[in-house]
């Protein structure tokens with residue numbers, strides 16, 4: 001299988017702090033891959049490097065065979081990468097459906113001024129976009145909530161809406177930053193099933209960030225473990241669970257969830 | 268039984284009292300007292316002096332949720348009496364030391380006003396009046412809901428008619444002849460009998476409307492209207508608004524048309540700034556720059572002296588699009604350097620730009636072209652098809668056309684991809700960029716289109732005045748435009764119109780009180796920010812999901 005995303009020796013520093021250190025990662029097309037690691041390991045920073053929000057200090061990032069680490073964020077998005085955020089970042093004062101419509105932006109092509117005289121092309125494209133937004137709303141299970149302001153939606157619905165917004169650009173690669181953060185075990189289970197469903201239904205490659213190991217074990221084909229910015233392990237979920245360096249990384253930080261996850265994996 | 272919180276009563280009383288004291292000491296009460304509202308008994312000074320007292324009684328009584336009527340009355344009375352204290356103290360102090368040396372406004376007319384013309388013993392009467400008004404405020408608070416609302420509305424209506432009697436009398440004399448005025452008005456004031464009849468009449472109307480509305484609960488079947496009825500209603504609304512806009516200058520006469528022109532000019536400015544600030548979230552404090560560019564372009568292109576070309580290069584109609592275009596160019600030009608700035612930094616830098624443009628226009632360096640402090644004179648009045656736009660009434664139509672165009676473009680863009688780009692950028696710039704939005708293009712388009720509207724306003728303004736002076740383009744214009752957007756409601760087009768009427772139109776009608784315009788502005792803005800930060804007419808959420816599927820989804824009940 002071809003690799004859709006390749007990161008080679010990526011390093012990103014903030015002042016003296018090396019947030020991502022000589023990190024190499026291959027993401028196979030159509031897979032669900034995960035990057036895990038304790039809080040502050042550099043996972044989000046890596047995402048920000050991929051999307052062009054941060055400029056990498058060293059190394060290179062390839063997407064679909066082309067270099068992307070020097071491109072602006074909006075250009076990277078247009079190439080087919082979209083993302084969600086660890087702490088939900090919706091357009092709070094816009095309705096749910098408008099959030100999705102913004103997500104469709106890269107696919108809309110009519111000249112902006114055509115909206116003034118409502119050219120045929122504009123009207124058609126707009127109607128199709130609204131139709132598509134409604135469909136996505138339904139797909140993530142939010143039908144009927146489309147006209148609510150994003151900030152008035154319940155937490156779980158906001159997470160789903162953020163995913164719908166990210167899907168709206170029809171990306172080839174979807175980056176999910178801790179999609180189950182702040183959820184109870186029930187909601188977490190539901191979200192993981194939903195992520196699996198996403199890939200199976202839409203064929204989109206998914207790269208997932210988590211600090212809680214349990215979430216990713218069931219659904220990932222490949223897991224990469226990051227600690228203090230460096231890769232300490234990589235492989236199938238089974239191999240990761242028994243890797244002593246990984247256990248140490250989680251236990252060393254006193255992360256109770258890591259310990260529980262390891263135990264849960266062993267029985 | 269609960270004990271009464273006298274501290275709260277005291278606090279409200281003192282607040283009301285300090286308000287009365289403040290308005291007295293800065294001279295507002297005395298100035299406003301010159302303007303009678305109802306006969307010669309009630310004037311605008313009274314409103315300032317006693318408004319806070321009534322409010323103190325009302326609020327103090329309201330804060331005691333469980334008190335019974337007699338208790339509320341006592342609370343109101345106490346609050347009213349307390350409210351009298353600061354002013355009484357000031358007058359007493361003045362009788363010992365002449366306070367006029369400190370507060371220039373503490374002169375004899377004011378003292379006479381505060382003592383009700385009876386010397387120091389009159390203070391007792393002042394105290395009694397305050398007590399009675401506090402009592403009234405407290406009693407009013409205990410009235411049942413419908414009575415309360417109807418009373419407040421009717422009173423507000425009478426006061427509005429009396430305060431803006433200029434407007435009312437002008438309309439009446441144009442419609443029914445001057446003779447009809449003396450029936451209702453004595454000078455600028457309402458006749459007492461008329462005021463009472465109006466109050467009772469309107470009170471009854473408001474009351475019965477409220478009662479009827481309460482009795483017929485909302486019937487969802489009736490509220491839901493089908494598409495055709497809605498369309499018909501819209502058409503009717505359009506026609507009505509169109510007719511009003513068309514006949515307004517005829518009915519209102521020359522002076523009020525001038526006021527309307529001012530309102531229209533600020534609607535244009537407001538609509539442009541609304542794109543920049545309301546939609547795109549770019550706080551631009553130098554917005555007047557583009558207004559100046561539009562005005563100067565019009566001036567230079569159409570006058571004989573302009574550009575030293577000997578004879579106007581263009582007529583108004585040719586110069587108008589050119590002025591808009593040049594303003595748009597300036598919008599882009601000034602947009603470039605601030606592309607990477609956000610929030611307060613953007614505000615400060617644009618503030619500087621606004622001043623730079625004004626100072627450049629004033630400068631010796633550009634004097635040969637721009638005319639320095641003298642500006643550009645003798646801008647010809649526009650004319651077309653034998654019609655010369657030489658009266659305020661005719662210029663009004665021009666500015667209304669401009670505003671309609673701007674509103675139309677605003678609405679169309681707001682509901683399009685570009686509008687969503689702007690709003691996404693306003694909500695979260697980083698995320699907007701991550702959605703594939705090109706921030707440079709999106710920002711420049713906001714600056715450019717906003718500048719275009721402003722330039723259009725400037726060009727019409729120049730042709731209306733017949734000359735352009737640099738001092739017409741001070742910071743206050745930018746602040747005015749910004750305030751009217753905030754008061755009206757950020758990102759709301761009806762809000763811009765309401766804001767322009769409230770902040771530009773109404774003050775024009777109260778020219779006597781120009782001095783205090785900024786004070787009233789400030790108070791209004793603070794009250795707005797505290798009580799209604801979203802503005803008078805906040806932008807509505809455009810319904811997209813349920814719009815088309817109304818039938819199905821309304822039925823399922825979610």
Ligand SMILES: Nc1ncnc2c1ncn2[C@@H]1O[C@H](COP(=O)(O)OP(=O)(O)O)[C@@H](O)[C@H]1O
Pocket residue numbers: 014017019037038039040041042043044045046
């Ligand atoms: N913009 C920034 N400036 C300075 N330090 C940063 C910045 N972003 C992240 N960091 C630091 O980089 C490290 C990695 O952070 P992050 O990537 O957010 O970790 P996580 O793996 O929890 O997502 C942390 O120590 C964080 O404090």
Ligand SMILES: [Mg+2]
Pocket residue numbers: 043044045086
């Ligand atoms: Mg993170």
